[in-house]
Amino acid sequence: MQEDFxxxxxxxxxxxxxxxxxxxxxIAYSAQFxxxxxxxFLSKIGAPLNAATTQLQLEMxxxxxxxxxxxxxxxxxxxxxxxxxxxxxxxxxRSKRYMQKYRLICGPNGDLxxxxxxxxxxxxxxxxxIAMHVLADTWAHRYFAGTPSLxxxxxxxxxVELLDVDGEQVERPxxxxxxxxxxxxxxxxxYTNSLFQGNENSIMNLGHGRAGHxxxxxxxxxxxxxxxxxxxxxxKDNPADYEKAFAQMVYAMKFLRGxxxxxASSAGVENICSGRGAEVRGAAGEGERIGxxxxxxxxxxxxxxxxxxxxxxxxxxxxxxxxxxxxxxxIASDDWKRFGEELSGHTVEDFDIEKYQEQxxxxxxxGKDKTFxxxxxxxxxxxxxMVTEEIHKSGNMxxxxxxxxxxxxxx
Amino acid sequence: MDTISKGNVEDLGCRYRKYQKxxxxxxxxxxxxxxxxIIKFIASVLLGQQSLRDLLGIDPNYPEQFxxxxxxxxxxxxxxxxxxxxxxxxxxxxxAQGLKKSRFxxxxxxxxxxxxxxxxxxxxxxxxxxxxxxxxxxxxLVDLSMSFSLLDMxxxxxxxxxxxxxxx
Numbered sequence: 001m002q003e004d005f006x007x008x009x010x011x012x013x014x015x016x017x018x019x020x021x022x023x024x025x026x027i028a029y030s031a032q033f034x035x036x037x038x039x040x041f042l043s044k045i046g047a048p049l050n051a052a053t054t055q056l057q058l059e060m061x062x063x064x065x066x067x068x069x070x071x072x073x074x075x076x077x078x079x080x081x082x083x084x085x086x087x088x089x090x091x092x093x094r095s096k097r098y099m100q101k102y103r104l105i106c107g108p109n110g111d112l113x114x115x116x117x118x119x120x121x122x123x124x125x126x127x128x129x130i131a132m133h134v135l136a137d138t139w140a141h142r143y144f145a146g147t148p149s150l151x152x153x154x155x156x157x158x159x160v161e162l163l164d165v166d167g168e169q170v171e172r173p174x175x176x177x178x179x180x181x182x183x184x185x186x187x188x189x190x191y192t193n194s195l196f197q198g199n200e201n202s203i204m205n206l207g208h209g210r211a212g213h214x215x216x217x218x219x220x221x222x223x224x225x226x227x228x229x230x231x232x233x234x235x236k237d238n239p240a241d242y243e244k245a246f247a248q249m250v251y252a253m254k255f256l257r258g259x260x261x262x263x264a265s266s267a268g269v270e271n272i273c274s275g276r277g278a279e280v281r282g283a284a285g286e287g288e289r290i291g292x293x294x295x296x297x298x299x300x301x302x303x304x305x306x307x308x309x310x311x312x313x314x315x316x317x318x319x320x321x322x323x324x325x326x327x328x329x330x331i332a333s334d335d336w337k338r339f340g341e342e343l344s345g346h347t348v349e350d351f352d353i354e355k356y357q358e359q360x361x362x363x364x365x366x367g368k369d370k371t372f373x374x375x376x377x378x379x380x381x382x383x384x385x386m387v388t389e390e391i392h393k394s395g396n397m398x399x400x401x402x403x404x405x406x407x408x409x410x411x
Numbered sequence: 412m413d414t415i416s417k418g419n420v421e422d423l424g425c426r427y428r429k430y431q432k433x434x435x436x437x438x439x440x441x442x443x444x445x446x447x448x449i450i451k452f453i454a455s456v457l458l459g460q461q462s463l464r465d466l467l468g469i470d471p472n473y474p475e476q477f478x479x480x481x482x483x484x485x486x487x488x489x490x491x492x493x494x495x496x497x498x499x500x501x502x503x504x505x506x507a508q509g510l511k512k513s514r515f516x517x518x519x520x521x522x523x524x525x526x527x528x529x530x531x532x533x534x535x536x537x538x539x540x541x542x543x544x545x546x547x548x549x550x551x552l553v554d555l556s557m558s559f560s561l562l563d564m565x566x567x568x569x570x571x572x573x574x575x576x577x578x579x
Contacts, residue, residue, distance in 0.1 A: 231425040231432070 001140045002216050005242065007032035007351050008336030010132050012343055013246055016313050017253030021346040023125055027253070030129025030376055031136070032351050034080050037380065041353075045361050047368075050384075051377040053080045053130070065148060065201045071400035073206065074147040078104055078399060079387035080130070080380075081137050082146030082207060085110035087394035100396045101152045102228060104145040108138040108244070109306040112390055117252050117304045119386050120379070126372065127379030128256055132249050134383065139245035140215045143226055143234055144208040147398055150200045154227035155210045161189055162221040162235070164326075174222065176212060184213060186328050218242045218325040218332060239325040246321060247309035255304050420578065427574045430567040431507045437564030438503025441520075444557045445496025449489055451550075499523065503564055507571075514572075517565055524561040527554050 010031040014024035037053045055063065055076060063069050078084060085107030091099065113135060120131040145152045159174035176193045184191045194209030208215045214222055220238045225231065254260055314321075324335040340348045356372040368374040388402040502516030531554050534547045 225428065231428040232421065233424070233428075 001136050001242075002331055003032055003035075003351060004332040004336050005136060005140075005218065005245075006035060006133055008333055008340055008348065009246060010129070010136070010249065011348055012336060012340045013132070013249040013313075014128075014253055015340065015344050016310075016317070017250045018257055018259060019125075019253065021344045024340075024344070025349070026125040026372070027129040027132060028348075029351065029355070029372075030126040030379070031133040033353075033376060034130055034133040034380075036353055037376070045357055045373070047360065047373065047377055048381075051380045052076060053380050053384075060203045060206070063203055065199075065203060068400075070148060070201060071398065073203070074104070074391075074399045075384055075388050075402075077146030077207060078106075078391065079146075079384045080134055082106035082141050082144060083110065083112050083116065083134050083138050083387065084145075084391065085112075085138070085142070087112070087391060087396065098151060100398055101145060101147060101149045103394065103396060104147050104391070104398060105142075105152065105228065106138055106144055106146065107142040108135075108241075108248075110138070111306075112387060113138055114304050114306050115386060115390065116383065117255065119382060121256055121304075123382075124375040124379060126376040127382065128253065130376070130379045130383055131252065131256075135249055135252055136245045139241040139248075140238070141208055142215075142241070143236070144211070144215070146207060148201045148203050148206040150197065150202070150205045150227065152226075152228050153205050153207060153210060154196070156225040158225065159211070159214075160223045162223060164221075171223075184330065186330065214238075217330075219328045239322060242325050243314070243318070243321055244309060247311070247314050250310035250313045251308050252304065254310065423574055423578050427571060427578070430570045430574065433567035434503050434564055434571065435507035437560045437567065438500040438507065440500075440560040441496050441503065441523075441557070441564070442500035444553070444560070445493050445500070447553065448496070449493055452489060495519065495523065503568075506568065514568060517568055520561050520565055524558055524565070527558050527561070530554065531558075 007028045011024045011028035014027040015021065019027060034053045037051065038056045039049045039052045039059060040056055042049050042052055053076065055073070060073075063073055065073075082104070083106055084104045086105075087103050089099075089103050089105075091102055094102065116131050116134050120127040157176070159176065161172045161174050163170045163172055172189050175188075175190045177190060178195050179192055182192060191212045191214065193212035194204045196210075197204040199205075211224065214220050215236070215238070218238055221236065223233055223235045225233050251260075320339060324332055324339065327335065337348050360368060360371045360373040363371050363374070369378060385402040388399045391399040392401040499516050499520045502511060502513075503520070505511035506514065506516070531551060534551050534554075
């Protein structure tokens with residue numbers, strides 16, 4: 001996703017979830033900052049480099065693609081931009097090596113999403129923002145993996161855009177070119193994507209490069225064949241996915257604010273948390289995982305349920321949101337900003353990457369953690385550690401392993 | 412909502428796309444094998460231990476003009492070989508991409524398959540130079556690969572037609 005959704009739409013969702021204007025701005029800033037917090041930026045301000053939540057193109061060009069380098073790349077991209085949907089997915093007649101990459105495919109409503117939101121509970125607004133970025137990207141970047149892999153992330157050259165013309169769906173073949181500096185031509189259907197690279201672990205095979213910017217355009221509906229799909233075609237409906245992402249963000253932030261009703265066990269009885277935490281199964285179906293306990297010992301257990309969306313927001317603002325999402329434009333920042341300002345009655349300032357730099361740079365060593373960027377860094381390290389640990393626990397070494405500190409200790 | 416379609420129609424669609432891809436890749440493979448045949452012949456004449464005269468078994472007493480005519484004939488034959496490969500390959504690719512409906516190229520592909528398979532036993536002729544065993548092994552493997560590509564391409568083309576009929 002782009003700045004229009006990560007910053008402005010997240011602001012709108014945060015405000016609708018009940019956060020104040022200032023809190024919503026902090027959450028939105030953090031959500032967008034995930035796309036900009038690179039090692040280059042962190043070294044510029046003297047911050048720990050392991051808090052990087054993205055890699056710049058120049059950094060990726062220099063990145064190693066041996067096992068250590070691949071683990072480093074996967075830790076960043078899988079934790080923040082391509083959260084795996086099912087680390088225990090099964091596919092018959094596939095090697096272990098293939099399955100380790102297949103299980104990193106991103107998608108919404110996975111167990112890791114629940115853990116991501118749970119991980120942000122009781123933490124700073126910056127951590128909430130990070131969680132919202134990750135949540136939103138699970139919808140946009142679904143079907144791609146946050147690890148360089150030709151056999152997973154490659155696509156057939158036949159891309160078809162599905163256009164709505166006078167109420168009818170029309171198919172138009174997409175023409176791809178390899179010109180990173182040229183803007184996509186929406187009118188003529190000419191888009192930029194990454195060059196085909198036959199090397200399995202080439203950095204060009206990371207994420208959705210082969211699909212160009214299509215996953216990040218909220219208006220786009222398209223059909224293509226992914227390399228992992230066994231010749232199945234996927235029809236991606238971004239407006240519907242983005243709408244779900246927005247509604248889920250509102251639900252998630254209401255959960256994080258503590259506004260939701262305590263969850264029920266499969267027996268329909270509220271549980272008193274023993275403090276150890278547990279997984280909840282049942283309710284939606286025998287053995288189906290629907291959430292994890294949030295550990296507040298002695299209190300009624302509240303857990304984040306995946307697959308839940310704030311229907312109230314969609315009922316009230318759905319038409320307006322759909323109007324923004326379906327408008328064919330390279331970036332919808334203006335429209336989301338206008339919506340946000342209408343909701344809150346305040347001016348939504350434009351994103352400025354340098355806004356909090358001085359605060360961090362001038363802070364004392366002990367005071368850095370209390371700054372905006374300091375809190376963001378703690379959230380990022382926590383998120384990265386959690387995801388790396390979960391991937392490692394599943395028997396997958398693609399992200400290496402982390403010395404996971406207890407989430408409470410980082411709170 | 413996003414859809415990954417399920418059910419019989421989509422299964423057929425998947426299989427159709429799979430065979431389509433096989434035909435396209437087979438076509439590209441045939442073109443590459445054709446180029447390789449040319450390169451192999453030229454390399455064996457220019458860099459090999461035998462001259463063209465030795466390769467063709469020409470009596471050294473024959474005049475140079477005869478050799479000149481033979482060279483011209485060899486070049487024409489090489490060009491025809493390349494055209495043969497290119498025709499099959501390009502036709503297969505166009506057929507796979509839906510740009511061509513005629514499957515006449517399969518006749519030529521079948522002929523090439525027969526010729527290739529029949530030529531393989533010739534590599535094991537006892538009169539061949541035993542020092543060129545490595546070349547023989549590689550040539551056999553290449554010819555086997557080409558035979559497989561041709562067979563797969565022919566089979567996949569027929570399967571494409573059959574599935575298309577099933578899909579209606």
